């Protein structure tokens with residue numbers, strides 16, 4: 001059991017809000033983008049990846065986001081429909097705004113980076129008219145991906161969605177998702193991230209993302225526990241702080257904390273883990289697992305994704321994650337990710 005009391009009478013398990021974009025991942029591994037010649041196209045965008053992860057885990061999943069009136073917009077909608085993700089709240093935008101593109105560079109076994117083309121990105125054209133209270137109220141949880149707060153009118157749309165969620169007992173899950181190129185100033189980042197974090201039931205982010213979010217209000221040299229306790233003074237019940245290959249920790253409002261390490265894998269790229277982590281962790285919470293079991297599931301899916309070429313196509317099923325965990329426990333011992 002865990003401390004998140006989802007309303008089990010609601011139709012959707014999770015509705016994600018934000019960008020559904022396209023990843024173009026370099027096929028040539030351990031090469032710079034300058035030298036890369038070919039790419040593989042995948043659906044991308046952190047909240048889209050989380051939605052795909054949830055659908056792969058057989059959870060009823062919806063999405064709120066604008067797509068471009070072009071081939072890439074069609075590609076995203078078709079992919080989502082094939083995955084069983086509800087697209088009824090994904091308006092096609094005909095303003096000429098384009099699908100965000102993320103080019104990935106896999107420079108070495110330990111170094112990779114992303115180059116995002118997001119000028120006039122269609123996902124940031126999401127507006128308050130696109131936010132439907134009846135849709136949101138029918139979900140156990142609403143995931144807000146932080147980049148949706150980086151520009152108007154998407155910012156107002158995301159804030160309105162949060163208000164509808166709070167009003168209708170829909171748990172707000174805030175994936176901080178800090179992308180520096182999306183923001184004009186530290187103050188703007190802090191102000192709008194804080195607005196959502198103060199209303200969120202669950203906040204998930206790397207420690208550096210928490211530092212960005214809190215820069216205008218707090219010193220960086222606080223412990224993770226102190227970071228978590230700040231958000232418990234608002235609406236949070238659960239704060240998850242990720243530390244990349246050092247693992248991650250969940251803190252509860254009730255004063256407990258749970259640590260998990262990473263599952264050892266041959267990493268291909270350093271990103272994608274966060275979206276897999278979020279989807280599998282949220283799955284565990286929805287299944288009413290203990291937090292440590294949900295963390296282990298999230299950590300396993302994350303490890304599977306950093307050792308895969310894509311961040312969406314490779315999202316695993318629950319059986320695949322369980323099989324992965326069993327294999328790693330056989331190889332490294334029952335407590336492979338637990339202290």
Ligand SMILES: Nc1ncnc2c1ncn2[C@@H]1O[C@H](COP(=O)(O)OP(=O)(O)O)[C@@H](O)[C@H]1O
Pocket residue numbers: 206242243244245247248261262263264265267270271272273274275277298299302303306
């Ligand atoms: N080298 C790695 N091997 C296995 N798992 C990893 C590795 N790096 C990250 N992870 C997993 O991916 C999760 C998310 O990674 P992190 O970099 O913290 O977030 P994000 O991918 O959102 O930037 C980590 O908490 C960890 O569980």
Ligand SMILES: O=C(O)C[C@@H](O)[C@H](O)C(=O)COP(=O)(O)O
Pocket residue numbers: 019021023043044045046047049102114270271272273274275276311
């Ligand atoms: O979030 C984006 O727009 C790009 C993603 O599709 C990309 O796969 C990525 O960077 C994943 O991010 P992470 O899982 O948060 O590391």
